[in-house]
Amino acid sequence: MIANPPSWPNGAKCAVAITFDMDADSFLHLHRPSDSFSRVAAISTLRYGPEIAIERIVESYKQFGIKQTFFVPAWCIEQYPDAVSRMMDGGHEVAHHGYIHEHPNEQTKDEEEYWLCRSIEVIERATGKKPRGSRSPLYNFSTHSTDLLIKYGFKYDASLMGDDVPYILNTTHGELVELPSHWGMDDWPPYVHMSDIDYTMPIKSPQEAIAVFKAEFDAMWEFGGLWVPVWHPFVSGRLARWLEATKLIEYIMCKGNVWFATMEEIAKHIRRQHLDNPGSIRVHQMPYYNSPIQITREN
Ligand SMILES: [Zn+2]
Numbered sequence: 001m002i003a004n005p006p007s008w009p010n011g012a013k014c015a016v017a018i019t020f021d022m023d024a025d026s027f028l029h030l031h032r033p034s035d036s037f038s039r040v041a042a043i044s045t046l047r048y049g050p051e052i053a054i055e056r057i058v059e060s061y062k063q064f065g066i067k068q069t070f071f072v073p074a075w076c077i078e079q080y081p082d083a084v085s086r087m088m089d090g091g092h093e094v095a096h097h098g099y100i101h102e103h104p105n106e107q108t109k110d111e112e113e114y115w116l117c118r119s120i121e122v123i124e125r126a127t128g129k130k131p132r133g134s135r136s137p138l139y140n141f142s143t144h145s146t147d148l149l150i151k152y153g154f155k156y157d158a159s160l161m162g163d164d165v166p167y168i169l170n171t172t173h174g175e176l177v178e179l180p181s182h183w184g185m186d187d188w189p190p191y192v193h194m195s196d197i198d199y200t201m202p203i204k205s206p207q208e209a210i211a212v213f214k215a216e217f218d219a220m221w222e223f224g225g226l227w228v229p230v231w232h233p234f235v236s237g238r239l240a241r242w243l244e245a246t247k248l249i250e251y252i253m254c255k256g257n258v259w260f261a262t263m264e265e266i267a268k269h270i271r272r273q274h275l276d277n278p279g280s281i282r283v284h285q286m287p288y289y290n291s292p293i294q295i296t297r298e299n
Pocket residue numbers: 021023097101137138
């Protein structure tokens with residue numbers, strides 16, 4: 001059912017990268033700049049991510065013997081260095097996720113470039129190396145993002161949703177690997193109820209939520225795709241939800257023939273395949289459009 005499945009290392013049926021976006025309270029300050037400081041309960045909910053959930057998640061990864069990827073806004077790296085140290089100590093990848101969860105597609109190219117550069121500096125200071133991957137906050141990738149990420153040495157993006165398998169974003173300035181996901185693999189719709197930012201979904205049980213993610217994994221395993229859940233420590237790191245998530249990881253491991261890897265490793269593998277065997281990986285010319293779509297009457 002997938003027209004162009006890539007080949008995965010050691011004959012694996014599919015690739016798995018569980019990604020966590022550690023937003024903490026960044027987006028609350030962006031969304032409610034004048035009074036976010038006084039929304040104490042919301043801040044406590046969001047701090048649960050770096051202060052409680054990260055330790056739990058990293059410990060589980062250690063028990064499973066896997067290395068995964070965390071996307072972290074640079075402001076959160078400055079605010080919650082201990083959480084980032086835990087990721088680093090576990091050997092996990094720390095990737096770019098904006099400065100304070102700002103939306104690139106609402107910025108000018110200059111603004112986007114400024115905050116990208118500032119974030120790269122913070123990540124390099126904290127981790128000792130420049131980020132290789134990026135996910136635009138709230139998937140708000142801009143028409144300039146491909147070129148800017150290429151310009152600053154990024155190897156992959158993880159904001160788009162255009163395929164079941166990795167593909168290449170091509171511009172006149174170069175190429176970037178896209179590692180796609182989609183909203184069906186994001187934990188906000190089934191779990192988040194936060195009136196402070198006007199996002200109030202009916203909360204699903206962990207069993208119901210995980211059933212959706214599991215169906216996505218099973219299909220990817222069947223047809224050779226890439227399974228990239230987009231989870232958040234303050235959401236999926238809550239006790240009952242993480243317990244159910246660990247059962248899903250056990251299930252995946254028991255099923256076997258799965259390549260668990262960081263996003264950086266997967267991007268490197270895909271890039272090599274694209275270069276060694278041109279045409280094997282689909283290429284998207286970016287951006288899709290440069291200006292508003294004009295449709296006029298014909299009579
Ligand atoms: Zn985020």
